[in-house]
Amino acid sequence: MINLSIWERNTLEQFDLVVIGGGIVGLSTAYHFAKTNPKASVVIIERGATPNGASTKNAGFVCFGSVSELVDTEEEMGSQALANLVEKRYKGGLQLRKLLGDDKIGSAPVGGYELLFNSKDHNERHRMNELLQPVFNGPVFSNSSDKIGQYGFSNKVKGLIKNSFEGTIDTGKMIRAFGKKNSERGVYFMNKTEVLDIQAGPKPEVQIMLQGESWTIKAGKVALCTNAFSSKFLPSADVVPGRGLVLVSKSVPGWTLDGSFHYHNGYNYFRSVGNRLLLGGGRHLDLSGEETTEFGINELILNQLKEDMNDFIAPQLELEVDYQWSGIMAFGNTKAPEISMVDEGIYAAYRLGGMGVALGTGVGQSLAQLLDG
DSSP: OOOOOHHHHHHHSEEEEEEEOOSHHHHHHHHHHHHHOTTSOEEEEOSSSSOSSSTTSSOOEEOOOOHHHHHHHHHHHOHHHHHHHHHHHHHHHHHHHHHHOHHHHTOBOOOEEEEESSGGGGHHHHHHHHHHHHHHSSOOEEEOGGGHHHHTOOTTOOEEEEETTOEEOOHHHHHHHHHHHHHHTTOEEEOSEEEEEEEOSSSOEEEEEETTEEEEEEEEEEEEOOGGGGGGTOTTSSOEEEEEEEEEEOOOTTOOOOSEEEETTTTEEEEEETTEEEEEEOGGGGTTTTOOSSOOOOHHHHHHHHHHIIIIISTTTOOOEEEEEEEEEEEOSSSSOEEEEEETTEEEEEOOTTOHHHHHHHHHHHHHHHHHO
8 A cells, every 4th residue: 555644645646637757748738728827736747857858969050951851841741731730830949949948948049951962952942942932931041062161071972952931949948948937837747657548438547656555646637648658547548659769979179060960861860968968850761660669769761870980970080979868759640749638638739740849848838728617
């Protein structure tokens, strides 16, 4: 039997809203719900000491897609749906920055660049600018191929396309700032707590495991914000996990890169963090193998990233890898996020398509509004 006092039972066994998942979407959902319901009791349950998906295990890009990536997405969903999705990604990033403050999240408007290995790839730039004109009221993508030498890339890189509307943040600082915002609203946190089961109903029940003991929380409503891990509770959901690998190099005194960079249709990305290179992606090299919720390192992908690092990204530096990690993203048959009521008293938001930093704040706010409805 779990060792709870009467005070703990009165305050920890019942909440108006139970948010499952402490990443960007869960934090945003809890914050916006608590803001519009100041008397409500809200708890965020997170199984890790830090968010356990991709919210703090990413590259720290505030982006909405390179030209080649957007062309691929357009083939899947059509031109207008793509424009709408880009607008949500872009405005979601602005919302995140406004809510938390650029200084609190280490925001840097360094721009985004796509590396081209075939100069013909420039052809789609003008068409994408036309498509996105109503969203940005001006051209998004421009030719920056004259900077190839300045950045130190090898001659394998044939061109650069710049996106002036992208930038980078420190997602560790972001999560800390989001946590503080929630604490100021009275939101309670249960970290290192595993959710075992959820029972739908007028008063849903959430069974958890905390410090080796199982007990049940009664909820007014439940918000499922577990993205790639949602299939544990929603077996029929259109969500497929996608593991992403990220590495950082050892420090190189005096070196840095001014910008955020993409290549291979957005599957690969890199930037500098201080005097280190941060490089990630490569999931397309083993898509089926990376459809997992298990953290780990795919040696095939790691070796290719190492080769890229010294082959064409920074061939003059002879960089060495310091350490690496993985994060778990969520994909599906569409790039649009799912936000819905999934059962009586249970609501969910998931499938952010690898764009959680850009989309997460707005998705969480939309889920909070649905919970209020």
